[in-house]
Amino acid sequence: MTTYITTPIYYVNAMPHLGHAYTTIVADTYARFRRLAGDEVRFQTGTDEHGEKIVQAAEREGETPRQYVDRISEAFRRTWPLLAVEPDNFIRTTDPGHIRVVQEILQKVHDSGDIYFSEYSGHYCQGCERFLTEKELKDGKCPDHLTEPAEINEQNYFFRMSRYQDWLIDHIRKNPDFITPERYRNEVLSFLSEPLEDLCISRPTSRLTWGIPLPFDDKFVTYVWFDALINYVTGIGYPDGPEFEKYWSVAEHVIAKDILKPHAIYWPTMLRAAGLAPYRRLHVHGYWNVDETKMSKSLGNVVRPRELVEEYGVDTVRYFLLREMSFGLDSSFSSEAIVARQNSDLANDLGNLFSRVLTMIGKYADGMVPEADPSALTGAEQELVDAAEKMITSYQEAMDGFSFHQGLQAVWDLIGLLNRYIVTNAPWELAKDEQQAGRLRTVLYHLAEGLRLIALVLRPVMPGAADRMAAALGLADSMAGATLTADGRWGGMRAGTRVDRGPQLFPRLDKKKKKPQPAGQKTRKKDKKSRAAAQEELPEGMITFDQFGKVELRVAEIVAAEKIEKADRLLRLTLRAPEERTVVAGIARHYRPGELVGKRVLIVANLKPAKLMGVTSQGMVLAAKETDADGNERLVLATVDGDIAPGSRVA
C-alpha cells in the first residue's frame, strides 16, 4: 500500500501561526501513522509565492519579491522541524520545475479548448485579488477591505470550469469520502446546485508580473490558484516521473475550511480538464479560536508555533492539538486547556503509569521484564489482552478516518484499564508473599506489554515521547522499524528485557504559569465572592473587568491624515468619533496618509491629551505590532468588522 498526503502550500504573506501548525501536524501524524501501518508514504508541504499580495508585502518590507519570498519560505521550512514534522518534499511555486509543469498543463488545457479569451469588466478589489460582484459591494466598497474597488475593463483568459460541473457533482455523489467530514461535502454539493461560473485564470502583465507567464500569451501571468494547486502533482514528478504513477492515485489533501472551494471545485475540474484522475480524499478541518475569539492580527492574539514549543514542548503541543479538536469542527485554544491536558492526560495518567510500572519492575524483578506464568493467568489478564486488541482496532479505524481525538481516546481507555489493573492486582502485596511469585511475574509482564503497545501507537502523535518510552522499556532499537501488523498484537515483549525508568516522561505544570492575556479577551463571569477574591490576588499582568472598563474605546473614522514635518514616524490624523478630534499616530512608516482616509479605526478616547512634536493628541489609535524573525516591525491598524457609526463604543 502507498499513501500520498499533502498540506496546502502556504501563502507567504504571513509568518507561520497555529493554524499552519495544526494542518501540518495533522498531515505529519497521518504520514507517520500510515508508515506504522506498513505503507510507503510520501508527505509534501511547501509555499505558495506568486500574486499581487506578495508584491505588496515585499514592497512594504523594502525587498524585491524574490528576496521576500525566499525569506518567508525559509521561515516556514525552519518551523517544521521544531514541530517534529518531517516532510519528504518541500515544494515552492517559484521552483523552475513547478513553473514548467504549470505551463505545460495550461497549454494542454488550452489546446483541448477549455481555456478561452474573453472581455470582462467589473469592480476589482486589490485586497481580495479578484473582481467583486455588484451585490457584494457595500456602499460601493469592498466589505472586507473597506476600500473602493477599481473599475477595470480588461480582457482575460477563462477556464471552462462549468463544463465539468455535472461530472463533479456525480463524482462527489458516488464517492462519499471524496470530501470529508460530511458537512463540507454537503456544503460543496449545495454550492454546486447553482450553475458554476467559469474561472478567470489570468492577470495582465500591465497589472502584475510576479506570476507564471501563460505559455500561449506572454502578456498575461497565471492566477495564483491555477498555479498553486498544481503543486500537488509537480511535487511528485508529473508528468513522467515514476513517483507520479506510484502516488497520484492515492493522493489525500489536508486543508482548513477557508480554502474548501479551490480544493473541492477548481482543483478536481482542473485535473479533469488536464486528463488526470481526481485526488482520492480531501480532509477539511476547522479553525482554532484563541481564548474564545478568532485568531487575528488585529486582536494581537496570533499564536506562534515556536513559542508554543518553547513553552510546552513539541510532544505536548502535538498531543493537545490532535486530542482537543474534533477534526472538522472549530476548537478553542488556551493555555489553561493545554496545561490541563498535560497534567491530567500526560502526567497523571500516562507518565505516572510508566513511572509506577517501571519502578515496580525495578523493585520486584531486578529491572528485567519477567516471564508470565501460564498457570497464574486469571480473567483479569484476558480482559486486558482483549481490551488491548480492541484498542488497536479502534485506533486504526479512527486514525484512518482522521478522527485523531477518538484514536487517542481509545489509547487512553487502555491506559485507564492498566491503572485499574495495578490497583486490583496490587503487585506490592504479591511481592510480600513467596507463594505469589508466579502471579507477580504475570502481572508485571502484562503491564510491561501494555506499555509497549501504548508506546507503539503513540509514535505518530508524539514521536519524541514515544522514543523515550521505547528506550525506557528497553526497546529503543526494535521500535524504530516497528509496524502495527508485526508488532501491534499482544505478546511482543520479550521476557528478560532490561528496563530503565529514566527521567519523568511528562512533568506536571503549574497552573498559574501562564502568559499575560491579550487585551480584549472576554472575562469569565464569576460570582461576587470569587470576584472580590480575585481582586486581592490578581495574577501578574492581569487586570480586572472594572479596570478594563475604565478604558473608553471607540470607533473613529479618519477624515484627514498628513505627515508631521521633521518626524519620520508620526502622522497627524483628524478623526470623527463622532466629534472631531486630532490624534497623532506613530504609523507613518506603515501607512501613507492617502490610504488612511475613510478607514474606521479603534481609538482610546479617554487618554490624557499629550503634545507630540508640537501637536496635541487627543487620544490614541490602536494598532497591532508584529515583529518577524529578523526583528522587522510591522504595524496594522485595528479596525472593526463591519459598518458601524463613528463614535460607537467598543466593549
Add this chain to the structure above:
RNA sequence: GGCGAUGUAGCUCAGCUGGUUAGAGCGCACGGCUCAUAUCCGUGGUGUCCGGGGUUCAAGUCCCUGCAUCGCCA
C-alpha cells in the same frame, strides 16, 4: 434573503438506523491504597437533552414551528 449545521451535566463533548432509571472526560465532594510524577482506584451529586406543537405503545433521537449561534451562497 436562500441553503445548511449546531444547540445534551459547571466546562469540553459522545449519544448509529427512535426502545429499559440520558453517558464520558475535566472540575468538585467524600472514601481507599501506597508501586507511582501530592499521582492512582472507588463512590457521589446536579441535567426543563434550546422553547412550543405533533407522529408513535415509545423521541435527546422523526415531522412542523419559533429562538440563538455559526457557516456557505446571493
